[in-house]
Each structure stands twice: as C-alpha cells, then as structure tokens.
Amino acid sequence: MTRPDPAPGAGLDAARFTERVRAAYGPDGRLALPPLTEWDIFPFEGDLLVKQLADPVLPEPPRHGENPATCDCRERADDSYLWTDEHWRLGGLAEPAGVPAYLLMPRAHHDLADLPDDLAAELGVLIVRLDRILSAVPGVGRVHVNKWGDGGAHLHVWFIARPAGVLQLRGSCLPDWLDVLPPLPADDWDMLAGHVAHAMAEYGGVAHR
Ligand SMILES: [Zn+2]
Structure with a gap:
C-alpha cells in the first residue's frame, strides 16, 4: 500500500x-x-x-494491537461478535452503555489508511446500511458514525445511536455523554443487539445473537 x-x-x-x-x-x-x-x-x-x-x-507509544501478532483480531471467535461476514465483523461493547453503541471492524488486520480499495468500497456500503438499520429503530433520533483509532490500531468504526428528542445528546459531545449516562437495561441492550445482528444478516453474513 x-x-x-x-x-x-x-x-x-x-x-x-x-x-x-x-x-x-x-x-x-x-x-x-x-x-x-x-x-x-x-x-x-x-x-x-x-x-x-x-x-x-x-x-x-504503540497503540493496542499495533503489532498484528498481538491484536485481538487473531484470537477472537466470530461468535463473540454480533454479526460477521467474510470480510467484516460487527461487535457490541462488553457491557451495556448509556446509549446503543456498536463497532464495525475489518476481519483482517487493517487500519483505515491501509484498507485495500475493495474493502474500502465495502466499508462505505456497510456504514450506510448500519446507519439505515439503526436509524429505523423506534426511538432512535440520529446515528453518529465516528472513527478515532488513537486507542486501538485495528480499524474500528463507531456507531452511536441517540434517543429521539433527547436534544442535549445531539452532536459531538455524545461520546462524552456515553461515559456519563447510566447503562441501558441489559434486556433492552440485548434485544437491540439481536435486532441489529439479524437486520445485517438479511443482506448476508451471519447473526450471532
Ligand atoms: Zn487486528
């Protein structure tokens, strides 16, 4: 590259x-x-x-997984994600957070700048698809899509859903609110994760929830 x-x-x-x-x-x-x-x-x-x-x-200092040999992507099983296909994996957070949040990652060890063009094209389609799926969930007002990558070297794109009408969660402070808000009830969190996994699988790939 x-x-x-x-x-x-x-x-x-x-x-x-x-x-x-x-x-x-x-x-x-x-x-x-x-x-x-x-x-x-x-x-x-x-x-x-x-x-x-x-x-x-x-x-x-090196980011987590800067050396591909030590990156989580090598060991982590597909069924620990919400949804996977041949090239991509969609994960949730380890614990429920204050608002729904998901992470889309390439299966192979890439950061954004070294993503091959064919995967870059797929990423564009998947970003739109996930935004569409999450935006259609009743009560979701907007989906924020973010890529930072200062913590982990393996590309991970954030999708964070804001409740409709909760206007203080609009815009660029939503990730800060994520650290402040109490977690959603585990049942709600799991039900939504299952919905997202199955909605993604309607286009291909496998839902693991
Ligand atoms: Zn990796």
Missing part, C-alpha cells in the same frame, strides 16, 4: 504547534474556555479550566 509523499514544506511540527498554543495562554497560564462549555450539549457545568498542553511525546 503506497502512501502519497507530502508536498515540500507541508506538515505539522509538534514542538512548534505546542509552542504556538502555549503562547496563546492568558494571564492565568491557560487557554480561555470556549463557548462549547455553555452549550446545552456539553455534559459538564461548574467551574472548569482548560488543561495545559503537555509536551509532545515522539515517537508516540
């Missing part, structure tokens, strides 16, 4: 970046709070401070 060479002079320099940020500190030695903290969707209130930026760490 080839990666495009960067144009001369293009790029980010962590030391210069950090220096620039620190130069923007106010008299209290910190960046000012952004308007976000006043928005309805922000889960926290009270006296808040922006954290000071730590020194860059380069090279970065």
Whole structure:
C-alpha cells in the first residue's frame, strides 16, 4: 500500500504547534474556555479550566494491537461478535452503555489508511446500511458514525445511536455523554443487539445473537 509523499514544506511540527498554543495562554497560564462549555450539549457545568498542553511525546507509544501478532483480531471467535461476514465483523461493547453503541471492524488486520480499495468500497456500503438499520429503530433520533483509532490500531468504526428528542445528546459531545449516562437495561441492550445482528444478516453474513 503506497502512501502519497507530502508536498515540500507541508506538515505539522509538534514542538512548534505546542509552542504556538502555549503562547496563546492568558494571564492565568491557560487557554480561555470556549463557548462549547455553555452549550446545552456539553455534559459538564461548574467551574472548569482548560488543561495545559503537555509536551509532545515522539515517537508516540504503540497503540493496542499495533503489532498484528498481538491484536485481538487473531484470537477472537466470530461468535463473540454480533454479526460477521467474510470480510467484516460487527461487535457490541462488553457491557451495556448509556446509549446503543456498536463497532464495525475489518476481519483482517487493517487500519483505515491501509484498507485495500475493495474493502474500502465495502466499508462505505456497510456504514450506510448500519446507519439505515439503526436509524429505523423506534426511538432512535440520529446515528453518529465516528472513527478515532488513537486507542486501538485495528480499524474500528463507531456507531452511536441517540434517543429521539433527547436534544442535549445531539452532536459531538455524545461520546462524552456515553461515559456519563447510566447503562441501558441489559434486556433492552440485548434485544437491540439481536435486532441489529439479524437486520445485517438479511443482506448476508451471519447473526450471532
Ligand atoms: Zn487486528
């Protein structure tokens, strides 16, 4: 898999970046709070401070599964996922969370940037299909699709469903609410996971719930 060479002079320099940020500190030695903290969707209130930026760490520490030989994908059985097919596996979280959340992963050990074109094309179809399935669940207001990948090296795309009408869970703070909200009842969680697995299997692959 080839990666495009960067144009001369293009790029980010962590030391210069950090220096620039620190130069923007106010008299209290910190960046000012952004308007976000006043928005309805922000889960926290009270006296808040922006954290000071730590020194860059380069090279970065390896992510979980950075070495394919130690990645979970090698050992994990298909029936520990909700749904699988020849190239993809859909998992749930180990425990119920505050809102429905699922993870779509390629069966083979890839990150997004090294996903072969044929799998990249399948990923596009699967993202739309899962969004459609989850959006059709009664009471789901929106499905948020996210890829971060700073924790695990094996590509995993998040699908997080927001309850309709719960407007404070709109937008980019939903993952933060996920850490705050009490878990959904286990029966509700399992029933929804089973529905998603079977709805996916209607297009192919195997439901494991
Ligand atoms: Zn892997």
